[in-house]
Each structure stands twice: as structure tokens, then as C-alpha cells.
Amino acid sequence: MSGRVALVTGAGGGIGRAVARQFALAGAKVVVHYRTAAAGAGAVVRAIEDDGGEAFAVGADLGREDECRRLVQAAAERFGRLDALVNNAGLQPTQDLAGMELADWRAVVDTNLSSVFSCTQAAAAVMRGQGGGSVTHIASIEGTRPARRHAHYASSKAAIIMHARAAALEYGEAGIRVNSVSPGLIDRDGLAEDWPEGVERWQRAAPLGRLGRATDVANACVFLASPLAAWISGHDLVVDGGVSARPTW
Numbered sequence: 001m002s003g004r005v006a007l008v009t010g011a012g013g014g015i016g017r018a019v020a021r022q023f024a025l026a027g028a029k030v031v032v033h034y035r036t037a038a039a040g041a042g043a044v045v046r047a048i049e050d051d052g053g054e055a056f057a058v059g060a061d062l063g064r065e066d067e068c069r070r071l072v073q074a075a076a077e078r079f080g081r082l083d084a085l086v087n088n089a090g091l092q093p094t095q096d097l098a099g100m101e102l103a104d105w106r107a108v109v110d111t112n113l114s115s116v117f118s119c120t121q122a123a124a125a126v127m128r129g130q131g132g133g134s135v136t137h138i139a140s141i142e143g144t145r146p147a148r149r150h151a152h153y154a155s156s157k158a159a160i161i162m163h164a165r166a167a168a169l170e171y172g173e174a175g176i177r178v179n180s181v182s183p184g185l186i187d188r189d190g191l192a193e194d195w196p197e198g199v200e201r202w203q204r205a206a207p208l209g210r211l212g213r214a215t216d217v218a219n220a221c222v223f224l225a226s227p228l229a230a231w232i233s234g235h236d237l238v239v240d241g242g243v244s245a246r247p248t249w
């Protein structure tokens with residue numbers, strides 16, 4: 001990825017932080033987006049610089065279309081081009097359907113789906129002018145198999161899997177590839193304490209016997225953005241330790 005520029009949304013912590021770090025380790029210059037996690041994003045930039053890479057942080061509320069456009073513009077201007085966008089930012093609240101208000105639904109759809117539409121459109125305009133690029137959405141295995149109390153989330157993730165395919169169809173002639181990555185349950189600090197029964201169920205269900213790591217997702221993103229994936233577009237890459245391979249009956 002050397003000489004290439006990657007923009008990772010929601011990279012002040014969690015999976016996005018690992019995606020930003022792995023792109024930098026693969027040689028890319030990285031634009032680290034955050035909404036509230038300014039300190040986290042600053043730490044990611046410093047870690048990349050300490051490793052000899054180049055990065056800078058930009059704040060934006062991706063629930064707003066103008067902010068999506070401003071973010072992509074800032075990224076392209078800082079390093080003079082944009083080769084890879086990873087749409088990672090997302091909300092994951094839980095609420096049952098009966099108690100869900102339209103505002104709850106809209107908050108998730110605006111952040112998880114509409115921001116993907118807007119950021120991709122803005123990035124594709126830049127990529128078209130430079131002869132191509134790659135966009136990867138972070139979806140979820142819930143985009144194909146729902147979980148309880150997550151109807152808004154699962155619907156938004158199903159929609160971005162389809163958005164990736166539709167965008168692959170329309171942007172392909174400009175040399176722009178669009179894919180999604182669907183992670184299973186990814187480990188984070190405090191997960192085992194917060195949700196012990198979920199972690200235990202996952203470990204029992206996973207053929208590979210463990211939770212995912214943020215780097216498992218990040219490596220899939222780097223692969224899809226790299227020349228190794230030059231003929232891959234409109235694909236949903238499931239990164240779930242084999243859980244989706246289990247029989248459902």
C-alpha cells in the first residue's frame with residue numbers, strides 16, 4: 001500500500017483503530033477520522049508516526065452529509081489523493097422493536113447507512129479523477145442473520161452490504177471497487193465482564209473457538225484495498241471464525 005492514502009472512519013478506538021494501524025503498517029498514509037474520540041485519534045496518529053508512518057486526524061459528525069463531504073475533502077487535500085476509504089463508523093445500540101421510537105431507528109440508519117452513502121459518493125468523485133480506488137464498508141454478520149433487540153442495526157448492515165454491491169456496479173467503470181466486510185463478535189476491553197454469556201455462547205459456536213480480534217477485521221480491509229484484490233468488487237467478506245458456516249437446523 002506504499003504511496004497510497006487511506007481514510008478510516010471511526011478510527012479513534014475499537015476496530016477502526018486497528019484498521020488505521022494495519023493500513024499504516026502496510027505502507028499507506030492514513031487519515032484517522034473521529035467524532036468524539038479526539039484523544040484516541042491523536043494516540044493512533046502518534047502510534048503510526050512512532051512506527052515511521054504518516055497520519056493525521058480529522059473530526060466530523062457523519063450523521064450530517066456536509067460533514068461527510070468535508071471529511072473526504074480534507075483527507076484528499078492533506079495527502080493529495082485518496083486510494084482507500086473504510087466506512088467503519090457505526091452505532092450499535094440495543095432496543096426491542098415494540099419499544100423502538102422512530103428517532104432511535106433514524107439515529108442508527110443515519111449513522112450506519114446514510115453516512116456510508118455520502119462518504120462513498122464523495123470519495124468516489126475523488127477516486128474517479130485519479131483513475132480508481134477502493135471502498136470497504138464494515139457491515140456485520142447481523143446483516144444476514146438478525147439478533148434480537150438489534151432490528152435497526154441489522155437492517156442498516158443488510159443495507160450497506162447491498163449498497164456495496166450496487167456501488168460496485170455503478171462505480172466499476174471508473175476503476176473503483178466497493179466491498180463489505182462482515183465481522184462476527186470482536187473482542188474489546190471489558191466484553192467478557194459486560195456480556196459473559198454472549199462470549200461463552202460465541203466461543204461454543206465458533207469452529208475456530210475464539211472471539212475475533214480487531215486485527216482480524218483490519219487485515220481483511222487491507223487485503224480488499226490492496227492490489228491483491230484487484231479483481232474483487234461487490235463482495236461481502238465474512239470474518240467470523242466460521243460461525244456462519246454452522247448449520248441453522
Ligand SMILES: NC(=O)c1ccc[n+]([C@@H]2O[C@H](COP(=O)([O-])OP(=O)(O)OC[C@H]3O[C@@H](n4cnc5c(N)ncnc54)[C@H](OP(=O)(O)O)[C@@H]3O)[C@@H](O)[C@H]2O)c1
Pocket residue numbers: 009010011012013014015016033034035036037038060061062063088089090091092111138139140141182183184185186187
Ligand atoms: N465490535 C463488534 O463485535 C462488531 C461486529 C460486527 C460489526 N461491527 C462494526 O464495526 C464497526 C466498529 O465497531 P466497534 O466495535 O469498533 O465500535 P466502536 O468502538 O463503538 O466504534 C464506533 C465508531 O463509530 C464512530 N461514530 C459513531 N457515530 C458517529 C457519527 N455520527 N459520526 C462519526 N462517527 C461516529 C465512533 O466515533 P467516536 O468514538 O469518535 O465518537 C466510533 O469511533 C461498526 O460499524 C460496527 O457496527 C462491530
